[in-house]
Amino acid sequence: MHPQRECDIQAAPTHLITLGAEVAATLSKDGSLSEVLQICSEIIAHYLKTTNVCIWTFDQKSNTLTRVAFGGKDIYTASLPKTIFCQEDYLENLKARLLPCNFRNTPFSSRLYTLVVENNLVGAIILFGKEYFTEIEDIVLGWIANNIGLAMERFLAREKQQNRGETLLLKLASKLRHCLDFNSILEIAVKEVRDLLQIDRCHFLWYFPYCQNPRITITHEAQDSNLSSLLGDFSAERINTLFDKIRNLEIIRIDAVRESSLDLETQEMSIDLGITSLLLIPLKTHSGQFGAIACSHCNGSRYWSDSEVELLQAVCDQVALAIDQSEFYAQTRASALAAQAQAQQLTQALHKLQHTQSQLVQQEKMSSLGQMVAGIAHEINNPVNFINGNLIHAKEYIEDLLELLHLYQEHYPNPARQIQDKIEDIDLEFLLEDLPKLLSSMRIGADRIRLIVLSLRNFSRLDEAEMKPVDIHEGIDNTLMILESRLKGSGKNRSIKVIKDYGNLPKIECYAGQLNQVFMNVLANAIDALSEAEEKFQIQNMQIHIVTKMLDSDSLIIRIKDNGAGMTEEVKKRLFDPFFTTKPVGKGTGLGLSISYKIVVEKHGGTIECLSEPGKGSEFIIQIPVRAIASFN
Structure with missing residues (x-):
């Protein structure tokens, strides 16, 4: 303010000095911006005996003025708009736009003070009185308007900071709620805190007090790219005081390290690390682990406000909860x-x-x-x-x-x-x-x-308990001879024709008795399927077609096909499962094909599969090696 004006204020009447003091005291109180401005407007109206005092705030995004406070006798308030859109020439025409139409041609005096901070409009104050304002009143009101503008800017900045803090907490809560990875949780926390507080460094550290060599380990950091990394271990020998504070969950709040009450060793270590200002909030997880979020500045002192401490404490609570959630999930x-x-x-x-x-x-x-x-x-x-x-x-x-x-x-x-x-x-x-x-x-x-x-x-x-060369055709023929009575049919059941299409096969090294058992199971199932199909679907010309041939020089293939009713995909998938059978109780154990699978696959190193569709019969394809495989003996 101009020196001459300061002298004028000091020489002002007592009621104006009291007005300035009470407005200044009100602006330093806690409360919302609208509550503080309302009290200020009432104080100004009281001491200046004006008819009306209106205070407006300016929103740069919407380019509008909004009335937030009113003091004095409510004569012209109804004529004043609640919000006013400001064009580029608003400074020149603002008074005319704020004055009520029915008041502009009256002899009453009025004053308009635009609240400008660093060339940015933050609001306006307009006063309507029955008497003309004196020069000293105008000077005092200008000084008061300047203080109100600064207070409004401070309130808005604090509100913005609080909103950013709330946004951070909501953002962290959302991210941490959907994140169960331990490292991701801590990476998110340090980055978001540094971005919000606009600080040089933000670290997360673990404290291990009960190991053989107590230490602090910095595991995650977000910092300016020009600064060196602090990740790693720090032993307790140099920072015992810091260890005690973390273990006791004490907040460390140091605006200037060199002027702090920290012990000399902790100060020296902080200075060696380039830390000039420090805010550290400890936490303890449900499992008993100690940790902390540390915010630091590297260029001179930094004031840590109560709101920042509260915000960081809330962040630590969120992180501790997320860590517990992650550990519980793990x-x-x-x-x-x-x-x-x-x-x-x-x-x-x-x-x-x-x-x-x-x-x-x-x-x-x-x-x-x-x-x-x-x-x-x-x-x-x-x-x-x-x-x-x-x-x-x-x-x-x-x-x-x-x-x-x-x-x-x-x-x-x-x-x-x-x-x-x-x-x-x-x-x-x-x-x-x-x-x-x-x-x-x-x-x-x-x-x-x-x-x-x-x-x-x-x-x-x-x-013949051991493998020996045998004629596969002889085993099939012997099996057919034993089943001949079932193939010929009797009573209502017609006979089943067997078509043999034998290839030129060498003798095969195998467990002959067990392979005969496989032929018996497959052929008996084919006969059962044909008998059931004959009864249900009246199938004519029931046949079993047996084909044998060499697949290559090392293996042969045996195909046994019937023209029965076939089977569904669900049945086919479980065909070789132990104890699975589609036959009525007492007519099947569900072991035959399971045992056949074990004999072919595990005993002989071969394969057995079934091709079948409803209405198109079933075909079993057995492939076995000509010579015994050592791993299956």
Whole structure:
């Protein structure tokens, strides 16, 4: 202010000095801007005995003046607009625009003071009075207007800072709420705090008081690009006081390090790091870890306001909560992963148990079946051999008797009456003709029994526990012979035609008995499928087509296809699962194809798959190596 004006104010009447003092005191009080300006307008109206005092604030974004306070007698307020849009010539025409129309031509005095701070309009004050304002009153009012403008700017800056702080907290809360990564949480916090407070550095540090060598570790930083990084460890030997304050969760608020009450070692360390001003807010997580957010300046002192301390404290609370949330999430995730791993282990153990159980059941079943088949084959084989051997002699004896009978007929053509009656009773001519045929049929039946016994022995192969070269076609034929009664059909069931398309195959190194078991399971399932399809869909010409051929020099392929009803994709996916069956209770265990899969894949190193669609039948494709693979022996 001009020196002459300061002298004029000092020489002003007492009521004007009191007016200035009360306005200055009001401007220093806490409260909202509108509340403070309202009190100021009432004070001015009281001491100057004016009719009206109106105070307006200016919004640069909308370019409008808004009335926020009114003091005095409410005579002209209704005529004043609440908001006024300001054009480029607002300074010249502002008074005319603010004066009420019915007041402009009156002899009453008025004063308009534009509130300008650093060439920026922040508001305006207009006064209407019944008397003319004196020069000293005009000077005092100009001084008051200047202070009100500065106060308004300070209020707006503080409000802006508070709004930015609230925005930061909301922004942090939103980001931290959606972020469960530990490092990301701290990176977001230090960057946002530095941007808001416009400081040189912002760090996050951890304090480890209970380890063998207590230390502070700075893990995250946001700082000016010209400054060197402070990331790393700092031992307790140099900064014991700082350690104690963090452990006790004390706020460190130092406007100027050199003038602070910090111990000499902490001051020296701060100066060595280039820190001239420091604000540090400690925090403690739910798990008991100590940390802190440190804001620092590197060029002279910096005043840390109460609002900044409160803001940083709120940020620390948000960060601590987010860290707890992250740790809880990590623990929950670890527990979930452990539970998932345990569930997988239990599932694998269950599958292994089911597999072992199915193997034991099938092995016991096949062992009992094999022993039974071997016993039956042995028991049948002895009498069949006896019958087969004696049929030769019986044929010779009967042929001799028939020759003797012919001789009697030649030499004694006219036998006694009693013999002639007997010849007629027994139909001797038919007997002589049919007896050789009867013997031949008996011989064929005995041979058939002998072949069946041989097929049973070959199928069980109890004496062949190791891999050996075998003829795959022989195993398939033996299986078909055992299933022949089901293939021929009986009663309402029609017969099933088997088409064999055998290729030229070498002998295969395999477990013959186990592969025969696979053929039995696949062929029996094909017969069941055809029988079911015949009953439900009246399928004609039921067929099973068997194809064998070499796939390459090292492996062969066996295809067994039926023209039954086929199966759905859901059934096909579970076809080789243990204990899965589509057959009624009591007609299937669900082990046959599962065991077949284990035999082909695990025992022989081959593959088995099924191609099927509803209405188009099913085809099993078995591929096995010609020679045994060492890893599957």
